[in-house]
Amino acid sequence: MALPTDHLVDIDRKTGEYVQGWPRIKQSIETILTTRIGTRLMRLWWGSNFINMQDKPGNEETLMTGMMAAISAINTYEPEFKVSRVSVDSFDSSGEITITVEGLDLVDAALKRMKTTI
Numbered sequence: 001m002a003l004p005t006d007h008l009v010d011i012d013r014k015t016g017e018y019v020q021g022w023p024r025i026k027q028s029i030e031t032i033l034t035t036r037i038g039t040r041l042m043r044l045w046w047g048s049n050f051i052n053m054q055d056k057p058g059n060e061e062t063l064m065t066g067m068m069a070a071i072s073a074i075n076t077y078e079p080e081f082k083v084s085r086v087s088v089d090s091f092d093s094s095g096e097i098t099i100t101v102e103g104l105d106l107v108d109a110a111l112k113r114m115k116t117t118i
Helices: 022-034 050-055 060-077
Strands: 009-011 018-020 081-091 097-105 110-117
Touching (some): 009 022, 018 022, 022 050, 022 060, 022 081, 022 097, 022 110, 050 060, 060 081
Antiparallel strands (some): 009 018, 081 097
């Protein structure tokens, strides 16, 4: 299987400008993790169950289930990125989850890391 030589191009959700490369991948990962399955009208199958852990207790089972949901969804729906590790950095009572996603940018063949609060 031949790998693409150029990154996909998308529209930045905040500015409306074109976005490509690592910024586009980060935006895509954030969108995947914050979209509940069944909420997109034309793509009911698209999204992840990661966001469902916000309403659950912060025990080990919930954290592991959330991390596995994040890995599965990102590897399924983001064609330019392969997850190697996901860690939940903080999980507080207000519902905010800080997560770190690490993996390989398949186009640049470079290891990348992003940290975001959802």
